[in-house]
Amino acid sequence: MPAPLVSFAGDSSLTNRGFHEVRVKSRQKLTPGMVRVTFTGAGLSDLEVTGIGDEYLRLFFADPKTGRTVLPEIGEDGSWNWPEGGEKPHSEPYTVRRFDAEAAEMDIDFVVHEGGIASEWAQAAEPGMAMTITNPHGLYELPGDARWQILVCDATGLPAAARLLEQAPSHVQSRVIVEVAGADHEQVLALSADDSVTWLHGSGNGVGPGRLEEALRLLPIPATPGYIWSAGEQKSMRAIRRYLRHELKLPSHRYKVVGYWIDKLDAWQSGWDALDTSIREKIDAAWASDRDREDVRDEVEATLEKHGL
Ligand SMILES: Cc1cc2nc3c(=O)[nH]c(=O)nc-3n(C[C@H](O)[C@H](O)[C@H](O)COP(=O)(O)OP(=O)(O)OC[C@H]3O[C@@H](n4cnc5c(N)ncnc54)[C@H](O)[C@@H]3O)c2cc1C
Numbered sequence: 001m002p003a004p005l006v007s008f009a010g011d012s013s014l015t016n017r018g019f020h021e022v023r024v025k026s027r028q029k030l031t032p033g034m035v036r037v038t039f040t041g042a043g044l045s046d047l048e049v050t051g052i053g054d055e056y057l058r059l060f061f062a063d064p065k066t067g068r069t070v071l072p073e074i075g076e077d078g079s080w081n082w083p084e085g086g087e088k089p090h091s092e093p094y095t096v097r098r099f100d101a102e103a104a105e106m107d108i109d110f111v112v113h114e115g116g117i118a119s120e121w122a123q124a125a126e127p128g129m130a131m132t133i134t135n136p137h138g139l140y141e142l143p144g145d146a147r148w149q150i151l152v153c154d155a156t157g158l159p160a161a162a163r164l165l166e167q168a169p170s171h172v173q174s175r176v177i178v179e180v181a182g183a184d185h186e187q188v189l190a191l192s193a194d195d196s197v198t199w200l201h202g203s204g205n206g207v208g209p210g211r212l213e214e215a216l217r218l219l220p221i222p223a224t225p226g227y228i229w230s231a232g233e234q235k236s237m238r239a240i241r242r243y244l245r246h247e248l249k250l251p252s253h254r255y256k257v258v259g260y261w262i263d264k265l266d267a268w269q270s271g272w273d274a275l276d277t278s279i280r281e282k283i284d285a286a287w288a289s290d291r292d293r294e295d296v297r298d299e300v301e302a303t304l305e306k307h308g309l
Pocket of ligand 1: 092116261
C-alpha cells in the first residue's frame with residue numbers, strides 16, 4: 001500500500017478527524033458527459049454512510065505541485081481551521097452514486113466539463129490514485145405520507161436522482177425531469193411502471209439557458225401529499241425554489257432545492273469579492289443565526305440576485 005499523501009499537524013489518524021483515504025479502483029465512461037470512478041480501500045470500511053439517496057461527500061484534491069493534500073484541523077464545534085498561511089486544497093462535493101460495504105466499493109459519477117479540477121481529475125483517474133474524502137451527508141427527506149415525488153435536475157443531479165429512483169418506496173410514484181447536454185447523455189433509470197421521465201436536451205449544463213423551471217411548471221402537482229427534490233445550477237435552482245415556495249406556497253418539508261454548482265464561477269466569485277464587506281458580513285451572520293433556514297435563504301437569495309449573483 002503506498003504511503004498516505006495527506007498531511008496535517010498533530011494526530012495523524014484520518015478517521016478520527018472525519019476524513020478517509022480511498023484509492024481509485026477503476027474508471028469508466030458512462031456517456032460523453034459522465035465518467036464513473038470506482039473507489040476502494042480501507043478508508044471505506046469506516047465511512048459513515050447514511051443510505052440517503054442524495055448523500056454527498058467532499059473530495060480533497062492533492063496539490064499538483066507537491067502531490068500532497070493539506071486538510072483542516074477540525075475544531076471542537078466542528079469548524080474547519082486551516083493551517084496559517086497554508087494553501088487550501090481544491091475540494092468539491094460529489095454524490096455517492098453507489099456504496100457496497102461488502103465489496104468495499106464506492107462509485108462517484110463526475111460530469112465532464114471545461115476547466116474543472118475535479119472534472120479533469122476524474123477523466124484522468126487511474127487505478128491506485130489516492131483521494132481524501134469526508135463522511136457523507138444526505139439532504140433528501142421524503143415525508144412519511146408522500147404518495148408521489150418529482151425529481152428535477154441537470155447532469156450534476158443525475159447521479160443522485162438515479163439512486164433516489166433505485167431506492168424509492170414502491171408506493172411512491174416518481175416523475176423525473178433531467179436536463180442534459182444531448183440525447184447521448186441520457187442514462188437508463190430504474191423506473192417503475194407508474195413512473196415517467198422527461199429528458200431535456202441541449203440546454204443548461206453550461207451549454208445554454210436552463211429549461212428546468214419551464215418544464216416543472218408544465219407538470220400538474222397532484223392534490224395528494226408528495227415531495228419535490230431538485231438539484232442543479234444555482235440560478236436555475238433559485239427560480240425553481242421561488243416557484244415552489246412563493247407561487248405554489250409549499251411548506252418547506254415538501255421540497256428540497258439544492259444549488260449544486262455555479263455557472264461562470266470566476267465571474268460570480270469576482271462579483272462576490274466586489275460586494276461591500278458589510279453585505280457579505282450580513283449574509284454570513286444570517287447563515288450563522290438560528291433563524292428559519294428557508295427565511296434566511298429568501299433573504300440571501302434576494303441580496304445575491306440584487307447584485308447579479
Ligand atoms: C450536494 C452536491 C452534490 C453534487 N454531486 C455531484 C455529482 O455527483 N456529480 C457531479 O458531476 N457534480 C456534482 N456536484 C457538483 C460539483 O460539485 C460541481 O460541478 C463542482 O463545481 C465541480 O468542480 P470542478 O473542480 O470540476 O469545477 P470548478 O473548479 O468548481 O469550476 C470550474 C469551472 O467549471 C464550471 N462548472 C462547474 N461545474 C460544472 C458543470 N457541471 N457543468 C458545466 N460547467 C461547470 C464553473 O462554472 C467554472 O467556470 C454536486 C454538488 C453538490 C453541492
